[in-house]
Amino acid sequence: xxVFHRADAMRRYLAACRSSLGFVPTMGxxxxxxxxxxxxxxxxxxxxxxxxxxxxxxxxxxxxLCKYPRTPDQDIAMLAKTGCHLAFMPAVEEVxxxxxxxxxxxxxxxxxxxxxxxxxxxxxxxxxxxVYRLLELVEPQRLYMGQKDFQQTxxxxxxxxxxxxxxxxxxxxxxxxxxxxxxxxxxxxxxxEQRQVAxxxxxxxxxxxxxxxxxxxxEIQARAMALMQxxxxxxxxxDIVDGHTLQPVANGAKYDYVVACAAAWAGEVRLIxxxxxxx
Ligand code: PAF
Numbered sequence: 001x002x003v004f005h006r007a008d009a010m011r012r013y014l015a016a017c018r019s020s021l022g023f024v025p026t027m028g029x030x031x032x033x034x035x036x037x038x039x040x041x042x043x044x045x046x047x048x049x050x051x052x053x054x055x056x057x058x059x060x061x062x063x064x065l066c067k068y069p070r071t072p073d074q075d076i077a078m079l080a081k082t083g084c085h086l087a088f089m090p091a092v093e094e095v096x097x098x099x100x101x102x103x104x105x106x107x108x109x110x111x112x113x114x115x116x117x118x119x120x121x122x123x124x125x126x127x128x129x130x131v132y133r134l135l136e137l138v139e140p141q142r143l144y145m146g147q148k149d150f151q152q153t154x155x156x157x158x159x160x161x162x163x164x165x166x167x168x169x170x171x172x173x174x175x176x177x178x179x180x181x182x183x184x185x186x187x188x189x190x191x192x193e194q195r196q197v198a199x200x201x202x203x204x205x206x207x208x209x210x211x212x213x214x215x216x217x218x219e220i221q222a223r224a225m226a227l228m229q230x231x232x233x234x235x236x237x238x239d240i241v242d243g244h245t246l247q248p249v250a251n252g253a254k255y256d257y258v259v260a261c262a263a264a265w266a267g268e269v270r271l272i273x274x275x276x277x278x279x
Pocket of ligand 1 (some may be wrong): 025
């Protein structure tokens with residue numbers, strides 16, 4: 001596997017051998033969920049690039065940025081073992097050179113006003129812009145992201161449409177631990193006690209799937225919030241939304257795609273997850 005820190009060197013290399021290129025953007029601290037994305041890309045593309053870049057513009061909390069786990073050597077070893085062809089680990093100055101700006105002003109509202117967007121102002125603008133910028137540098141045909149960050153995938157799809165980038169977004173299933181906890185780089189910050197309660201986020205989502213559509217949406221939400229609270233989590237939201245628009249579903253109305261999304265704190269670690277209720 002090649003490791004590039006500079007985009008010009010990477011682009012020269014890719015220009016010489018480009019055929020079908022798959023791209024997996026990450027912030028590092030890799031786990032099996034990321035590796036599944038790389039494997040997915042390897043099945044569909046001749047060449048696979050994985051970026052490792054902790055993007056400062058998507059952190060609304062400076063403390064979260066500071067504490068975000070960074071394990072570059074381990075990440076490189078994991079990617080090489082998985083068969084990834086190239087790791088791109090740019091510096092902040094390379095991703096955001098002076099004067100760089102988006103070619104179009106993105107219209108992310110109302111997708112970015114709900115759920116994560118409500119609790120993390122500015123987060124999705126940062127995500128959409130960094131993904132655009134990385135695509136500009138890597139120029140892949142396919143982009144691979146995980147369903148765990150469901151709202152992020154919907155917003156990135158909107159960004160792709162608005163910028164007319166010829167990139168196909170592939171969304172892969174969430175990879176889970178044996179007890180159901182969605183894999184996340186943040187999980188390594190959980191204490192043993194917090195790790196015990198963390199899977200209740202997924203259990204609350206499964207309970208919602210069991211109850212939908214027998215009960216009214218607000219009743220399901222109330223039960224899910226209570227389940228998380230009684231387990232020792234501090235839930236932030238539990239929303240049942242139209243999977244296309246991300247707007248809350250109304251009782252009795254018909255939807256072809258419904259997703260339950262939740263965020264909760266286990267101690268100082270913020271967890272998010274979602275399950276599809278109907279598609
Ligand atoms: O999901 C992530 O790890 C990040 O939001 C992403 C897509 C790599 C952009 O920084």
